[in-house]
Amino acid sequence: MQKxxxxxxEAIAQGALDAGISGIYAYxxxxxxxxxxxxxxxxxxxxxxxxxxxxxNEKTAMESALGMSYTGKRSMVCMKHVGLNVAADxxxxxxxxxxxxxxxxxxxxxxxxxxxxxxxxxRFFGKFALVPILEPSNQQxxxxxxxxxxxxxxKYKIPVLLRITTRLAHSRSGVVRAESVRKQNDLxxxxxxxxxxxxxxxxxxxxxxxxxxxSAFIEESEKSPFNxxxxxxxxxxxIIVCGIAQNYLMENYPDRNxxxxxxxxxxxPMPRKLVEKMADECNEILVLEDGYPMVEELxxxxxxxxxxxxxxLDGTLPRDGELNPNIIAVALGKPDTFGLPVPNLVVGxxxxxxxxCPHIDSYAALTETLSQLSNGRVFxxxxxxxxxxxxxxxxxxxxxxxxxxxTMAKGAADAGLIPAxxxxxxxxxxxxxxxxxxDAINDKSPITIxxxxxxxxxxxxxxxxxxFGKIENICKGLGVEEAHIRILKPLKKYHNENVAILxxxxxxxxxxxIIPRRECIVAIDKRIRDKFKxx
Amino acid sequence: MKKDIILAGVGGQGxxxxxxxxxxxxxxxxxxxxxxxxxxxxxxxxEVMSNLRISHHEIASDLxxxxxxxxxxxxxxxxxxxxxxxxxxxxxxxxxxxxxNNIPNYPDISSILxxxxxxxxxxxxxxxxxxxxxGSAKAANIVILGAASPFLGMAYEKLEDAIRFTFRKKGxxxxxxxxxxxxxxxxxxxxHK
Numbered sequence: 001m002q003k004x005x006x007x008x009x010e011a012i013a014q015g016a017l018d019a020g021i022s023g024i025y026a027y028x029x030x031x032x033x034x035x036x037x038x039x040x041x042x043x044x045x046x047x048x049x050x051x052x053x054x055x056x057n058e059k060t061a062m063e064s065a066l067g068m069s070y071t072g073k074r075s076m077v078c079m080k081h082v083g084l085n086v087a088a089d090x091x092x093x094x095x096x097x098x099x100x101x102x103x104x105x106x107x108x109x110x111x112x113x114x115x116x117x118x119x120x121x122x123r124f125f126g127k128f129a130l131v132p133i134l135e136p137s138n139q140q141x142x143x144x145x146x147x148x149x150x151x152x153x154x155k156y157k158i159p160v161l162l163r164i165t166t167r168l169a170h171s172r173s174g175v176v177r178a179e180s181v182r183k184q185n186d187l188x189x190x191x192x193x194x195x196x197x198x199x200x201x202x203x204x205x206x207x208x209x210x211x212x213x214x215s216a217f218i219e220e221s222e223k224s225p226f227n228x229x230x231x232x233x234x235x236x237x238x239i240i241v242c243g244i245a246q247n248y249l250m251e252n253y254p255d256r257n258x259x260x261x262x263x264x265x266x267x268x269p270m271p272r273k274l275v276e277k278m279a280d281e282c283n284e285i286l287v288l289e290d291g292y293p294m295v296e297e298l299x300x301x302x303x304x305x306x307x308x309x310x311x312x313l314d315g316t317l318p319r320d321g322e323l324n325p326n327i328i329a330v331a332l333g334k335p336d337t338f339g340l341p342v343p344n345l346v347v348g349x350x351x352x353x354x355x356x357c358p359h360i361d362s363y364a365a366l367t368e369t370l371s372q373l374s375n376g377r378v379f380x381x382x383x384x385x386x387x388x389x390x391x392x393x394x395x396x397x398x399x400x401x402x403x404x405x406x407t408m409a410k411g412a413a414d415a416g417l418i419p420a421x422x423x424x425x426x427x428x429x430x431x432x433x434x435x436x437x438x439d440a441i442n443d444k445s446p447i448t449i450x451x452x453x454x455x456x457x458x459x460x461x462x463x464x465x466x467x468f469g470k471i472e473n474i475c476k477g478l479g480v481e482e483a484h485i486r487i488l489k490p491l492k493k494y495h496n497e498n499v500a501i502l503x504x505x506x507x508x509x510x511x512x513x514i515i516p517r518r519e520c521i522v523a524i525d526k527r528i529r530d531k532f533k534x535x
Numbered sequence: 536m537k538k539d540i541i542l543a544g545v546g547g548q549g550x551x552x553x554x555x556x557x558x559x560x561x562x563x564x565x566x567x568x569x570x571x572x573x574x575x576x577x578x579x580x581x582e583v584m585s586n587l588r589i590s591h592h593e594i595a596s597d598l599x600x601x602x603x604x605x606x607x608x609x610x611x612x613x614x615x616x617x618x619x620x621x622x623x624x625x626x627x628x629x630x631x632x633x634x635x636n637n638i639p640n641y642p643d644i645s646s647i648l649x650x651x652x653x654x655x656x657x658x659x660x661x662x663x664x665x666x667x668x669x670g671s672a673k674a675a676n677i678v679i680l681g682a683a684s685p686f687l688g689m690a691y692e693k694l695e696d697a698i699r700f701t702f703r704k705k706g707x708x709x710x711x712x713x714x715x716x717x718x719x720x721x722x723x724x725x726x727h728k
Contacts, residue, residue, distance in 0.1 A: 005562060007572070030574055114573070171571040171586075171597040172558070250595035325600040337602030339622035343650040345642040346616050349545065351581035352637065384579065391639070461574070 006175045008168035011139040012078075012106060013038035014175065015146025019102070020182035022073035023051030025061035027431060028460035029080030030115040031169035032108035036078055037463075048184065054457075056466045057402070057431040058083035062090040062105070069103040069159070070196055072188030074150055078106040081122050086402065086432065088125065094159045095129040096206045097196045101185050102150035103159040105131075110166045111290050112322035117382075117399070119320065121291035126161040126268065130210055132217045133161045133268040134226065135243035139173040141266065145226065147178060152220070156213055165290050167322065168244050218269050226266030229274050234259040238282030240275070241265065242295060244323075245288035251325040252334055270298060279307055286331060287311035290323050352387060358518035359385045361490035362452055363395040365498040365516075366421070369506065377417060381405040381433070383425035384458045384520075396423060403432025409447045410440045418446045419506045426453040427465040434474060440511050441479040448505050448512045451475075452490075454520035462523050475513045484508055490516040536566075536688045537590035539599040541618045544610035545635050546573075546583045549676035552701070553608065554587050556680060560689055560697040561589040571597045580637050582614055608683045610662070610676050611635045612647045619654070628654045629683040629724070631662040631675060658682050658724050665719040674716035681720025685728060691721060 006014060013035045016024060026036040039045045039052040051068075055061035058079040065077035079087060084107045091105060107122035126133035134149050136142035142164065149160040194202055221227055239258070241249050242265045250256060263278050265271070278285060279299075287296040287309060296311035310316040316331050317323070330336050353360050362385075370377060380386060380396035381404060388395040398408055409422040424433050429451050440447055451471055457463040467474075475485050486505060488498045498516070505512035540557070542550040551572060558568050571586040586599045601620050607628045609615030615630035622628065630651060634644050651659050662678040669678070677698070684694055695714060702710045 003562075005558065005568065034574070167571060167597050170574050171569060173569045173594075173597075174562075174567065244597070247596040248598070251600060256595075324598045325596050329600070337600055338620055339602045339604070339624075339626070340619040340654065342619055343616050345646055345650065346613065347638065347640050347642060349580075349582040349613070349638050351546065351579035354579065387579065459579075 003174035003176055005172055006139055006143075007034055007170060007172050008136070008139050008142050008164055009034035009108075009170070010038045011143040011175045012146055012162065012164070013042075014177065015143040016076045016104070017042060017044055017050070018178050018181045019147050019150045020074055020184045021050060021076050022101075022184045023065070023068050024076045024078065025051070025055050025064045026078040027055050027057050027061055027083060028457050028463045029058075029083050029108070030460055031110060031166040032078045032080045032083070032106060033460045033463070034169070035106060054463055054466060058087040059090060062087035062094070065103055065105075066090060066094050066097070066099075066159075069099040069101045070190060072101045072190075073185045074102040076104045076106065079108070080116065081107055081109040081120050082116060082118065082401065083107070084122055084125055091125065091159075092129045093198060095131045095210055096198060096203055098157040098206065098210070099153050099159050100157065100188070100190045100195070102153035104146060104149045104153060104162050105159055106162045106164065108164050108166070108169050109291055112166075114166050117401070119291070121294060122161065122163045123268065123291065123294050126163065127294070129161075130214050131159055131161050132220070133163055135163045135266055135268070136168060137244050137246040137264070137266060139168070139171070139175050141226065142168065143175050143177070145266070148225075156216065158210075158213065163243070165244055165322070167290075214269065218272060221267050221269055221271040222273050224267040224271070227271045227274060228264045229277065230258070230262045230264070232258055232260040232262065235261065235282050236284065238263070238278040238285045240278065240285060240287045240295060240299075242289040245290050245328070248323055248325045248328045249288060252329050252332060265295065270295065275299065284308040284310060286316065288317070288323065288328060288331070350390060352390065353384065353393075354521055356521040357384070358454055358490040358516065358520070359388060359452055360393075361492060361495070361498075361518075362450065362488075362516040363388050363393045364492075365488070365490070365495055365502055366423070366450065367393070367395050369499050369502040370421070373419075377419065378421045378423060379405045379408040379412065380422070381424040381428045382459075383428050385423060385425055385452055388423070401432075402428055403436055406433050406440060406447070406449055407436035409449070410436065410443070410445045413445045413447050414443070420447050421506075422447060422449040424449065424451055425458075426451060426455065426467040426471060427457040429471065430465075430467040430474070434478065437475070437480070437511070438478050444510050446509050448502070448508075448514065451513060451515045453515050453517040454523070456520045456523045458520045458522065462520065462526060471515055480511055480513050484510065484512040486512070486514045488514060488516040490518050537592065538588070538606065538688055539604045540587040540589075541599060541604045541607045541621050542585040542587055542609075543607060543614040543618050544583055544676075545614060545637070546580050548610040548635070550583060550585055550610060553676050553680045554585050556694065556697045556701050557587060557589065557687065559700055560693040563696065564689065564693065566591055567594050569594045569597050582617060584614075584618060606683060606686055608679060610679055612644065612651060612659070613642065616647065616650055622654070624655075626656065627683075627686045628657040629679060629686070630657070630659050631679055632659050633661055633663040633675070658727055660720065660723050662720065665723065666716050669715040669719050670712035674713055677713045677716040678720040681717040682724040684717070684721050685724050
């Protein structure tokens with residue numbers, strides 16, 4: 001069959017279509033966004049009524065996927081690593097309820113924080129939940145693992161976690177598809193209609209089942225096609241390599257012959273017997289894993305006595321950041337390579353708000369309004385407008401997690417910082433801001449909330465915003481007084497008017513919501529181009 | 536044959552298009568390919584780079600090791616210098632000389648070009664001017680691709696075919712314009728290499 005050139009994300013999406021999913025659920029988040037977009041743009045998905053529209057957040061996405069699995073159909077849910085924090089509650093509990101139709105949870109980690117606020121390793125979540133984890137080393141394996149993962153999920157009635165990293169998600173390579181496409185499952189209720197009722201009396205039984213199944217998962221890992229022990233003559237060192245780190249290892253051996261025994265891990269829980277074989281045969285073990293030193297810690301044990309384990313914890317590899325071929329060359333005692341030094345005159349070019357961006361005018365008005373007050377009052381959130389922290393704006397003082405602007409402003413106001421301001425985007429507001437707003441209304445907190453409404457989920461590339469056309473009604477419905485919901489047009493020519501409105505609302509001793517509304521200029525550009533294209 | 540290429544520029548300048556064209560030409564010749572891209576936050580007018588690896592043998596790493604790139608292809612002069620640690624001793628630096636100045640502390644352009652000229656094997660050209668002459672300033676990235684073409688280890692015609700394929704939905708005029716841009720870069724490099 002013909003090779004397709006696919007991003008890791010796209011390979012996963014193609015795998016899901018070929019595995020017969022009935023729906024994919026997600027909230028956009030780099031580096032996971034392209035999985036869902038591939039399915040949204042697929043004619044096959046459209047013709048076969050495969051659900052693919054965006055969810056309000058990762059928690060609602062996870063729960064919807066679980067609901068689809070409940071009915072016996074196959075579902076996939078995708079998110080970036082920090083999205084799994086938002087979805088942690090249903091995720092951990094889905095291991096206890098188990099699945100009915102096959103269910104795969106994709107978590108895309110971002111070591112080196114190319115586009116994130118941390119580099120947490122989702123394998124820990126998988127281990128915590130006691131679900132099996134698949135970790136591909138390349139795009140073909142990513143595709144194959146989706147088919148394998150759905151089979152596994154249906155065999156053991158358990159959600160499967162597929163963990164990828166940015167480098168795999170956003171790298172293209174050839175992928176060969178399976179010979180046949182599987183049909184979607186028919187509706188088929190769980191055999192035990194109390195399977196998903198996690199009352200303590202039932203949950204206790206289900207948890208014991210999960211613990212029992214866990215031994216079977218380890219057995220499956222021992223014989224998994226994705227876990228491979230390759231022997232080598234030089235037993236002074238054994239190498240355990242997880243996921244994409246395998247590629248960086250191979251890069252250091254152009255003839256692909258590695259003199260040491262290598263255990264390649266692509267499926268967890270860890271294959272215990274294979275690890276023991278290596279421990280028996282080798283004097284030292286080098287662990288290469290992108291993300292946190294999870295496998296390394298496991299091998300070291302609490303006291304670290306006995307076998308010598310090398311990796312991120314003993315300084316053989318850097319403790320943080322993404323791996324690359326050079327880091328691994330040095331760990332193997334091979335010479336490092338380096339080109340020319342970067343000339344001193346080279347300065348950084350950080351991302352910035354686009355010229356003409358409505359956020360620029362919103363920040364201009366806000367900064368002027370606050371100029372008479374002491375600094376440090378603006379709690380912000382996750383989106384393009386987070387770039388307002390950088391020069392020349394320096395307009396915000398926090399960015400923690402989706403929705404934290406409103407609740408942090410409320411906490412600060414509770415402590416006496418009055419006025420406190422929250423700045424949040426339209427789709428971040430419906431992702432995780434609404435519940436915090438309810439808290440503020442119930443306490444009549446003296447905070448001013450700017451909901452920057454650019455009509456799209458801009459940072460991740462302009463996906464439809466679940467908030468579109470709903471913001472005022474949501475605010476009214478939650479109880480914001482109508483007189484204190486103000487709409488602005490963030491344009492230079494209305495600057496003085498906007499400052500005046502901001503001043504009025506900052507003076508109000510209660511919750512105000514100000515909505516600067518103007519379409520994202522990249523979205524306008526795209527809309528016009530699409531219109532032109534369709535003519 | 537194996538070529539490891541660093542593509543550099545500023546978000547929105549079209550390095551992914553260059554990668555797609557070289558990638559298509561490589562695949563048509565039955566080569567293997569790995570191409571790592573930048574998505575998300577850094578696209579907003581920030582520095583962007585892509586690792587493009589093509590080879591007749593299977594490729595291991597998605598990332599090119601430092602000191603081993605055969606080429607840096609850059610659509611912006613300052614960006615061309617940022618990735619020099621990747622370039623091998625015999626490697627070529629092919630860069631646009633037209634600056635994209637969207638930061639307050641953009642260095643003096645003549646100092647930047649002086650640094651470019653220190654790289655043993657380099658081609659530096661005013662791609663924006665050549666692109667305008669070819670019919671559209673938007674084709675600067677294709678001019679740069681043309682300037683890189685003598686070092687790609689593949690027949691020039693394969694790149695022409697790839698351009699015809701890439702722009703097939705945009706009509707003959709756009710194809711011709713881009714072929715002219717490719718040729719302008721190609722001729723410049725052959726004269727100055």
